[in-house]
Amino acid sequence: MTEGNTIARSWWGKAWNKNLESYADYANRISRGKSYVRNHAVLDLQIREGSVEALVQGTGSKPYVIEVEIDVLGEKRWRQVVNLCNHRIDSVEKLVEGKFPKELEVIFTEKEYGMFPSPKEIHFSCSCPDYAYMCKHVAAVLYGVGARLDEDPLLFFTLRRVDIQDLIRRSVENRMDAMLKNAAKKSGRAMSETEMHDVFGI
Known part of the structure; x- marks a missing residue:
């Protein structure tokens, strides 16, 4: 799961860990787990919709069973994520390819509207x-x-129980709506009928 002392190499994997460390509720406790990860004590970790199940080898003979539940991302929060993705549709499409472009970092790390869970959403x-x-x-x-998440970044959408295809669809729809609205507006540079007649004789 890890290489050497590095727990995460990608910006999104590092951002997940940095987000956890940024909360006062976790600040004095989260670092206790670093050595366990680096020493490969996390024997099995499965990410499913809204949950994580894992086995961690402690000092005893049998590994401990850990269960983590993540609250579902609500519709209001999801709409805000979609809004943050406006004008970034090319980057959104790269998500499907598992590339996670840096331009989309805001949809994960923005404290109020982003997708990273807060402590109250983690059980x-x-x-x-x-x-x-x-x-x-x-x-x-x-x-x-x-x-x-380094290995499979799309698992993050599974964890928050949201559909990445829905994100792409909504982002495309929002972009099209914006384009249509702009097309409906009269440009200040458009020539009036009088100006057309004066210039072109029509």
Whole structure:
């Protein structure tokens, strides 16, 4: 999942981890999981619609079971994401190819409207006996998500339970609507009938 001490190499994988580290609720706890990821203690990590399931090898003989639930991205928030993508349709289409162009970083990292989940949207449990708010095994899994997004960035849309094809369709529709509205407006540079007659005799 990781190479050397690097947990994520792509800008989107790094952005996922940086986002987690930016929240005060996680600041003193999330770093506890780095060594577990780097030491390949996250044995299995599966990303499904709205959830992550993983096994993490701790100090015991059996790995711990971690479950993470991510709230669904609401329709209002989704519309805001689509609006952020306006005029970036070429970049949006690259998402389907798994390229994740840097121009679309705003749709993930924008604090109020972006797709990255806030702490209140993340719910987790671990089978370990540590009763801390966030144990190191959960922290390792959250970092592990960033590493998995390196390998398959489209999994992020699965995690937030949104359809990337819907994003493309809506972005295209918004762009077409804007083009039609602009086409309907009279240009200030258009010649009047009188000017046409004076210049061209028609």
